[in-house]
Amino acid sequence: MSTNEASRLDRTALIFGASGITGWAIVREAVQYPTPETFRRIIGLTNRPFDRNTSLLPDDNRIELVAGLDLSAGPEAVTAKLREVPGIEEVTDVFFAAYVQPPGTSDVEGWEQLKLANVDILETAVAAVESVSPNMRYWSLQTGGKAYGFAHAREIGPPAGPCHESDARIPQPYADMMFYYAQHDALVRLSSGKKWRFAEIRPNDVVGFVPTGSNAMNIAQSLGIFLAFYAWQKRKAAKSASEPITVQFPGPVASFKALNTETSQKTLARGHLFASSHDAANGDIINVADTASTSWAQKWTALCAYFGLVGLAPDEGAEHLRAVEFMQAHQAQWADFERENGLKPGLIGGSGWEFMQIILELVVFDRVYDLSKANSAGFKEKEDIVQMYLEVFDLMKATKMLPQK
Template identity: 35%
Template structure:
């Protein structure tokens, strides 16, 4: 008997990881007939043309779904009115996320969205079997910086103990896992947790946490102002320049998530998986020049002190940025103070604050993924993302 093709629901589909889940399925990963449909939900308006996804009859794009202000009844009505084939849904990739500087509020908002979604999908989709939840290395406390609890217990493994209190309670991941354990208990569906480090990826709309977006904007403007061959010091510190870690390509994250979601529930369900591009950790020392090379620039180590802040540079050169946008016909609304989305502290936090080793153990990922596991170097990961930003008209094509 042939197993019917899968139907994926991607919530938060315009986000950095959600976009990649849709993209990989539309690119026929892992095989052309694995998925018959992918329904992509976004909060902000998004057209297929702007999305940069490949054209496909598999895609059903639904915008203006506000999970924050949706209760189970209204979400159930919404899904039934927009999806006539709910009985075919097999898989949920839940990438919706709301940031709040208040840990309690952030937990409440994200738990509300997750609980509402799971309860409604469970009630409407009889063939629902797996939910994939991308979280991250905050599970190991890397966001605590100087209070990082596992600095002497490296590399970071999925078997590490939970964060000590009060940090565990203050992290919304803790409550997401507890909720999914509760909701999936004795059910025919389960869930998978993905733990990437810094996610390198493209988004068609603005993204508040995307380091790749910040650096694409920064290095483009730096090239425009200073010209080809200009020297660009690393915008961090000597310590962060040499800190060992691994990037996590949005493509690798999505591919692993899709692969795991298709495995038997009793083999992967309820488990966490580290995910990154390379088994061997690297440093900014080995990749900064590679990133700068894409823009025709020469990347060098940090200057004495902390170095230039990319967000501050963009703010200080708004006039030149406007000139560049007009000259190259660029789309606006990315990485600006007035967009209401960008978090200007992100580049500094990730490139200065992360000044300690935090390597991930990828043994479990590679064991389970087997022959499908792949590795990508800095050029392969970052240049692919910069190509996407260029194709979307967000950064210039200086060779045009």
């Protein structure tokens, strides 16, 4: 990736998945990064309705949200929908943060359908944008740490790390199960001989906020709701209001101590925008993450303190707390918790408990990124990851996803 920033005027950004954890952040950051003048227009596309008034996006008239764009409808339908957007032909930079997960699919079960669906929506999006936006010059694809084999660590072993963009793909048959590879290969094919280029932005666990509250792979949201509910439930049972409430880390010691290079949604969004403004080679892969790798052991006390809890480490050799089991055991109280605190009804049931369980209980190995490639290109955006969690919790309070007290 070259350090020479592309100097281009009249750039228009098009963001697929603008209501998601990455797409929302890209819309938010594009009004100011790399500069406040970089983009003349910022168009956010969503499938589901997305209320501009409750989106918590900046009050900037360059932002336009377009709902009802269903990428599974096929190229003709998506092209027709895009043609309805005034000035769609001016689009220069596309940021693809859309994802679908058909029922019953995962990285292991039903992976063929998962891969087919996600490659299909990407190819549909490219075909549609090429039809309506002759000035397209850049396409940004988001993948993630599973490209380094994290999801298949039990079978192939965890990567030695730190994970570098030049690392070989994981071995077969697991490589075939990885739709990130298939998406990358599709863009190599689709961009061949064209005037546009693409880059693959590769974060690890994304710490962020989603104003709709509907994001299955959002560790900050599910963890925040768990800690808030745990504190509420335990205070009800406490003999004294001043009695300190402790909460053990809901995972094994190995997970508590494992190092992880997390990615805040702010840094991730800026990584996408940085790559679009620099002369990366076509098909370049770029790791994007925040400060030096941390462990839950380094974060747990501060995250718990936000909710008035005393965070404890798991006991060596003892059965650890299981967050999902705790939530399920107290399901009868979910509605009371939401009602008493004025929260969105159904919030708990719609959160990504399975993803939280994977992150807290099953990831017992280091997941460390090498960030030298992005750093050497001039991308030095970094955030304090604990502070990013706390900012997400603040936003969740503001949108009635967490109690005010």
